[in-house]
Amino acid sequence: MQNYTEIPSSSTLSDSLSQILNNDKTAISCNSGTTFPTTSVQIGMLCYRTDQLKLYQLIGTNPDNWRFIMDLANGIDAQFAAKLNAASYTAADVLAKLLTVDGAGTGLDADLLDGQHASAFASSTHNHNAAYLGITAKATDADKLDGYDSTAFVRSVNGAGPDAAGNATVNIDLSSRVAK
Incomplete structure (x- = not known):
């Protein structure tokens, strides 16, 4: 059974080699075996029960509380289909x-x-x-x-515009407009 093992700092590298390898396998593949781990458990860790083909996650300790996540004995597609039947x-x-x-x-x-x-x-x-x-x-x-x-408006002719006071002088030839 794969199980995480706490390695004391007093252990030498050569003495703890098998524990290190077991811990690596445990970390890579989750905990697995025919029983749940009982030592060095961490909330959130996963355990694949090889005897049941089921995946569990630890959600509490004292006592250990493992929540069922997935039944791998049945096809995953069948589990999803039970929740969402695409045909319907x-x-x-x-x-x-x-x-x-x-x-x-x-x-x-x-x-x-x-x-x-x-x-x-x-x-x-x-x-x-x-x-x-x-x-x-x-x-x-x-x-x-x-x-x-x-x-209806006065316009500037040949650049002649209003002075600073706003007055403008406009030369107008009214001779053509005056009645004779």
Whole structure:
């Protein structure tokens, strides 16, 4: 039987060679044998019972408490199949099960985008042209500023602009506009 053995620091290397090799085998392959180890046990250690073909893990001491993990006498596939029978799970069945837990707060809001339903977004075929300007359309008052035509504003002519006080001198020839 493989079993971990504590090696006293007073032992010489040559005297403890067989114990070291046994400990290495135990560490590599878990503890194994027809009985559970009773000395130098550590919580979490595994033991493969060769007489039962079962794997156990130590979960407590005083008294030692070994928890059954797996029966290797039966195929592992058979054990998983008993828990999850793939033949009874069709795509429709899986979908039905998912839909029972779908919705806000479940983490499965597959019908939402950033928490918003699809009705909150424009579809890929949506067209704003009826209510808004199209991509190639021109606004009817595009040549206006705040609804005013350009003739309503004073502009700088030949670089003459307002002075520091904000006043501008504009030379205007009104002779052509004065009625004769």
